Structure formats: structure tokens, C-alpha cells
Amino acid sequence: MPIVKNISEFFGNENARSLKWRLEHGGYESARKALREMKPDEVTETVINSNLRGLGGAGFPTGRKWSFVPKGTDKPKYLAVNCDEAEPGTFKDKYIVEWDPHRLLEGIIICSYAVGIHTAYIYIRGEYVRPFERLEQAVKEAYAGGIIGEKVLGEDYKLDVFIHRGAGAYICGEETGLLESLEGKKGWPRLKPPFPALVGAFGCPTVINNVETLSHLPGIIKNGAQWFSDLGCERNGGSRLFALSGCVNKPGVYELPMGTPMKELIYEHGGGILEGRKLKAVVPGGTSSAVLTAEEAEMATLDFDCLAKLKSMAGSGAVIVLDEDVCMVKALHNIEHFFSHESCGQCTPCREGTAWVFRILTRIVEGGGTMADIATLKNLGQNMGGTSICALCEGAAMPLRSFVSKFEDEFEYYVKHKRSLVEDRKRNAVAV
Amino acid sequence: MSASFEFTPENKKRFEEILRRYPTKRAAMLPSLHLTQEQEGYISPEAEQYIADLLEVPVVDVREVVSFYTMFTRNPLGKHHIRVCESLSCWVRGSDEVKETLEKELGVESGGITEDGEYSWEVIPDCLGACELAPMLQLDGYFEGNLTREKVVELLKKQAASKTSGK
Numbered sequence: 001m002p003i004v005k006n007i008s009e010f011f012g013n014e015n016a017r018s019l020k021w022r023l024e025h026g027g028y029e030s031a032r033k034a035l036r037e038m039k040p041d042e043v044t045e046t047v048i049n050s051n052l053r054g055l056g057g058a059g060f061p062t063g064r065k066w067s068f069v070p071k072g073t074d075k076p077k078y079l080a081v082n083c084d085e086a087e088p089g090t091f092k093d094k095y096i097v098e099w100d101p102h103r104l105l106e107g108i109i110i111c112s113y114a115v116g117i118h119t120a121y122i123y124i125r126g127e128y129v130r131p132f133e134r135l136e137q138a139v140k141e142a143y144a145g146g147i148i149g150e151k152v153l154g155e156d157y158k159l160d161v162f163i164h165r166g167a168g169a170y171i172c173g174e175e176t177g178l179l180e181s182l183e184g185k186k187g188w189p190r191l192k193p194p195f196p197a198l199v200g201a202f203g204c205p206t207v208i209n210n211v212e213t214l215s216h217l218p219g220i221i222k223n224g225a226q227w228f229s230d231l232g233c234e235r236n237g238g239s240r241l242f243a244l245s246g247c248v249n250k251p252g253v254y255e256l257p258m259g260t261p262m263k264e265l266i267y268e269h270g271g272g273i274l275e276g277r278k279l280k281a282v283v284p285g286g287t288s289s290a291v292l293t294a295e296e297a298e299m300a301t302l303d304f305d306c307l308a309k310l311k312s313m314a315g316s317g318a319v320i321v322l323d324e325d326v327c328m329v330k331a332l333h334n335i336e337h338f339f340s341h342e343s344c345g346q347c348t349p350c351r352e353g354t355a356w357v358f359r360i361l362t363r364i365v366e367g368g369g370t371m372a373d374i375a376t377l378k379n380l381g382q383n384m385g386g387t388s389i390c391a392l393c394e395g396a397a398m399p400l401r402s403f404v405s406k407f408e409d410e411f412e413y414y415v416k417h418k419r420s421l422v423e424d425r426k427r428n429a430v431a432v
Numbered sequence: 433m434s435a436s437f438e439f440t441p442e443n444k445k446r447f448e449e450i451l452r453r454y455p456t457k458r459a460a461m462l463p464s465l466h467l468t469q470e471q472e473g474y475i476s477p478e479a480e481q482y483i484a485d486l487l488e489v490p491v492v493d494v495r496e497v498v499s500f501y502t503m504f505t506r507n508p509l510g511k512h513h514i515r516v517c518e519s520l521s522c523w524v525r526g527s528d529e530v531k532e533t534l535e536k537e538l539g540v541e542s543g544g545i546t547e548d549g550e551y552s553w554e555v556i557p558d559c560l561g562a563c564e565l566a567p568m569l570q571l572d573g574y575f576e577g578n579l580t581r582e583k584v585v586e587l588l589k590k591q592a593a594s595k596t597s598g599k
């Protein structure tokens with residue numbers, strides 16, 4: 001399937017950041033259409049019918065999420081825009097914010113109008129310095145140009161948009177961790193229920209959506225629900241940005257229809273594997289997802305349902321390619337280092353589990369592992385998921401289970417020989 | 433190092449503007465701490481107390497937030513701060529070489545500051561969101577990618593040159 005340009009239309013175009021230019025190129029027409037010609041419920045209905053699913057990681061149907069927000073409440077309602085983008089391998093929201101921030105702002109207007117929201121906070125990870133500067137500039141221009149503020153696009157609708165910078169904590173991407181952080185606390189996820197749609201930011205009903213999810217709204221309002229849903233595959237509407245990285249020749253962001261074969265992304269768009277090496281494995285949706293073997297990756301399609309069937313997940317759309325020269329023991333060690341560093345420490349299985357997994361893997365990598373360690377890793381993989389407040393713990397368990405079971409020979413070799421199988425092979429190949 | 437901390441008049445204005453964005457004072461915590469770190473380079477105990485007073489919360493609440501987030505530092509950093517990503521995509525593309533080069537060129541380990549106070553650097557196990565540039569680092573917050581040993585050396589040279597030319 002060819003590359004599509006629904007939301008990536010202006011990536012790489014220096015002009016698109018300017019409000020004036022953007023207004024001359026279709027900017028805010030859909031928001032205007034929604035405000036003038038559609039009732040809020042009609043907007044929500046359109047989004048439900050489009051089959052747009054949350055692109056932050058969980059894939060929850062977007063319109064349905066909005067419909068959980070109570071109508072007749074006198075409390076203010078909030079929109080929290082998730083631009084924390086910290087799942088390893090993910091860098092797509094950055095492209096939207098850096099190249100086409102007005103598309104995001106237009107999406108924010110459309111969502112806010114549909115739900116009856118008058119204050120939106122964009123939570124952007126603290127490490128994103130230039131993206132923040134560009135976003136801030138766009139928000140300023142949008143206020144000055146009468147796009148947002150007291151009268152959105154001149155209509156009788158008020159909307160404030162504020163940017164809130166994070167400060168380095170992966171867990172603040174989890175929706176309730178994000179809300180805590182927005183409220184000025186450490187990012188400890190909250191027990192659910194109550195769900196944020198009822199009790200979210202500052203105790204009020206709140207919608208949390210990913211940057212990319214919101215950026216699809218202008219296109220959906222412009223071209224209709226049917227157009228979007230037809231673009232994708234069954235139950236997976238539209239297109240999506242895939243962040244391709246790792247051992248490929250052309251890493252980058254590619255917008256493709258849902259359901260595109262993974263092979264196509266890697267070999268056609270991504271230019272194939274580095275230096276003609278062989279594909280070994282793919283991490284298909286950020287490091288929280290289960291790793292796929294080369295065979296699995298070659299049959300996979302890029303959508304939520306196919307990857308769920310393969311007992312992995314589409315997650316954040318971050319596709320990380322690993323070639324034959326990558327040691328899977330060390331790769332898992334790398335991934336679990338991240339999770340043990342980022343566990344917020346509230347839940348015992350997660351705090352202790354991620355720490356032990358990292359410690360055991362460090363021991364193995366340093367040549368002091370035993371066969372019993374491998375058994376312990378398997379055991380931990382079975383016991384860490386599903387017993388904690390948020391999904392980070394399961395996110396650490398997914399790679400653990402899949403790496404150890406799918407590449408068990410590498411783990412056993414490492415323990416027996418105190419060295420990496422892959423590195424030994426490479427060394428022998430050179431020696432021969 | 434001054435024993436007390438106060439926002440500059442300009443930052444006081446910015447702080448007042450920040451307060452207006454939120455329904456609670458406490459929500460101004462992260463932006464206030466960013467502002468503090470921008471002004472002082474780090475967050476001192478005196479600054480923690482100052483923010484606590486401004487936001488009307490106990491100082492332990494400020495300390496808790498400062499220690500939770502990795503970007504807030506309670507110690508001064510070098511004039512320029514470098515963060516090297518060693519998450520999966522950077523690691524498979526050679527972040528080890530970037531680390532070794534920095535250690536050699538700067539003469540200090542990750543977490544340290546050079547003797548002249550010009551540089552501090554650290555290795556981050558988190559992905560910095562620029563894996564298309566792997567292996568990469570952040571210099572004063574900006575991404576530098578597709579790094580090799582030579583490129584890292586060149587980058588440090590360029591940085592030093594821009595300083596002597598008074599830029």
C-alpha cells in the first residue's frame with residue numbers, strides 16, 4: 001500500500017508552521033465547519049463511525065471515549081492532550097508538533113466542541129525542547145489570530161489552550177499519571193475506577209487523547225466518517241504514523257493505511273535491513289509490546305487486531321527492527337533497564353519485579369547467570385502482569401516473556417558459555 | 433551561591449501568568465520548577481522553600497516532585513549539559529561508541545562535570561524520542577543525531593569554537 005498523506009501532508013514544509021500559510025492551505029476549515037454546521041453530538045457520532053482508535057497505545061475507540069463524559073454537569077470539563085511520547089521507539093507526535101502544530105490545534109478545537117470543553121492542556125514531555133518552542137509559537141499565533149480564546153474562529157465558543165511541560169518521567173504518559181503531573185504532583189497513576197471521563201483533572205470530567213489521534217479529526221470532519229473507515233481495515237479506521245527505527249536503512253515516520261503489511265514498511269519504505277543483513281526480530285509497537293520473530297513479522301499486518309492475534313500489540317506505532325547481529329539477551333537487558341528505571345514504585349509486583357528482572361539479566365550479561373535464573377525470569381514473566389495499578393508492569397512483562405520464550409537458545413548459550421551466542425558467531429565468522 | 437532564592441522581576445511576571453492557567457496553585461509546580469532551574473541552573477533547598485511558599489504547600493511536597501522527575505537537578509550542572517540516549521534503537525545503532533567517546537573527550541564519567549565547569553553529561557536509559565537519528569544525544573536540549581566517534585569530537589570542537597568567537 002502506498003504512503004498516504006492525511007496528517008503527514010506538510011511534514012518537511014517550513015511554511016506550514018505559520019498560521020497565515022496554514023489558513024491559506026485548508027487550516028481550520030473543518031473546525032469552522034463543525035462549529036457552524038454541526039451539533040456537538042453529530043461530531044461525536046461522526047468520529048464513532050470513522051472507527052478512529054486511540055493512537056497513544058491502547059487503541060480505544062475515540063468517539064466512544066468522548067461519549068462517557070457526562071452531559072448535564074455544572075463542573076468544568078477538561079481536555080488533556082497526551083504529547084508525553086516516551087515509549088521507547090516512538091517519535092511520531094514530535095513530527096506533528098514540529099511541522100504542523102495547527103493541525104493539532106484544530107483537532108483540539110473539534111474535540112473540545114464535541115464534548116463541551118473550554119480548557120485544554122497539552123502535556124508535552126520536558127525533553128522536547130524544539131517541539132515545545134514550535135508549539136508555543138503556534139499557540140501564540142492562534143490566540144493572536146482569533147483562532148482560540150474568547151471566541152473560537154469568531155463563533156460564540158470559548159476555548160483556552162495551555163501547554164504544560166513534563167520533566168522526565170515515562171509514567172506521566174499513562175493517562176492518570178499525566179493528570180497527577182498536571183496537578184503538580186509526582187506522576188503516580190490512579191486506581192480506576194473512577195475513570196477520567198468522570199473524575200479526571202482537578203476532580204472534573206476529562207478527556208485524554210493522544211496528539212496523533214486528535215490530529216486525524218480535521219480530515220475526518222472534512223471527508224467524512226466513511227472515507228476514514230474505508231481507508232483502513234475492519235475495525236481499524238484510517239491511516240496511522242509509523243515510527244520506524246533500529247537496523248533499517250531509512251528510519252523515519254511513515255504514514256500508512258491500517259492493515260499495511262509490516263514487510264512493506266520495513267523493506268519498501270524503510271529501505272530494508274542495514275548492510276544487507278538478515279531480519280531477526282521486530283518490536284512492533286514500542287518496547288512494551290511482545291517481540292515478533294522474523295517469520296511472524298513477515299506475516300503481520302500493521303493494525304491493532306492482527307498484532308493482538310500474534311499476542312503482541314500495535315501500541316504506539318513504534319516499529320523497532322532488530323537484525324541478525326543483535327544479541328537478544330542484551331536487547332532484553334536494555335529494555336528491562338528502562339522499565340526498572342521508570343516503574344513509579346507504587347505496586348509491589350512492578351517495583352520489585354522490574355528490579356529483579358533487571359538484576360538477573362545484568363547477572364547473565366556479566367557472565368554470572370545460571371539455568372535457574374532463566375527459570376526465574378520465566379516465572380516472573382508469568383506473575384508480573386495484571387496485578388498492578390497501571391499497564392507499565394504488563395508492558396515490562398510482555399517483552400520479558402516473548403524474548404525468553406522465542407529466543408531461549410540465546411539465553412541458554414549465554415548462561416552456559418558466559419558469552420553471547422550472536423557475538424561468538426560473529427567472531428567465528430571473522431576468524432574463518 | 434546565594435543563601436536565598438527569589439525569582440527575577442521578569443520571572444515573577446511569568447509566574448503570575450502561569451498561575452492563571454490552572455484552577456489550583458499547586459498545578460503551577462512543574463512550570464515554577466522549570467522556571468527556577470532556568471534561572472539558577474539547578475534547584476537549591478532555598479529555591480524549594482521559595483516555591484513552597486509561593487504555592488502554599490509544605491516544602492516536602494516540592495522536594496518530592498523535584499526528586500521524582502529526572503530533569504530536575506538539585507546540583508549545579510556544567511554550562512552545557514549533554515544527555516546520551518542508550519535506549520533500544522540507539523543502542524543497536526552504536527550508543528556505546530558515543531558514550532566511550534564522550535568519556536574520553538571530556539575526561540569524566542557519566543554524571544560528572546568537567547574540571548573547567550563547561551560540560552556535564554549523563555547517560556539516559558530512556559528513549560529521548562528521536563530514534564530516527566540514532567545514535568543520538570541532546571546538547572542543551574537540542575537533538576544531535578547519526579553520531580559517530582568523529583561526529584561527537586567535531587560537535588565538541590564546534591561548541592568550543594562558538595564560545596571563543598563570542599557567539
Ligand SMILES: Cc1cc2nc3c(=O)[nH]c(=O)nc-3n(C[C@H](O)[C@H](O)[C@H](O)COP(=O)(O)O)c2cc1C
Binds near residue numbers: 058060062171208392
Ligand atoms: C506506562 C504508559 C505510558 C504511556 N505513555 C503514553 C504516551 O507517551 N503518549 C500517549 O499518547 N499515550 C501513552 N499511554 C497511553 C495513555 O494511557 C492513554 O491510553 C492515551 O493517552 C489515550 O489517548 P488515545 O486514546 O488518543 O490513544 C501510556 C500508557 C502507559 C500504561
Ligand code: SF4
Binds near residue numbers: 348351
Ligand atoms: S504498575 Fe508500576 S508504574 Fe504502574 S502504578 Fe504500579 S508501580 Fe507504578
Ligand code: FES
Binds near residue numbers: 564
Ligand atoms: S532510542 Fe534513542 S532516541 Fe529513541
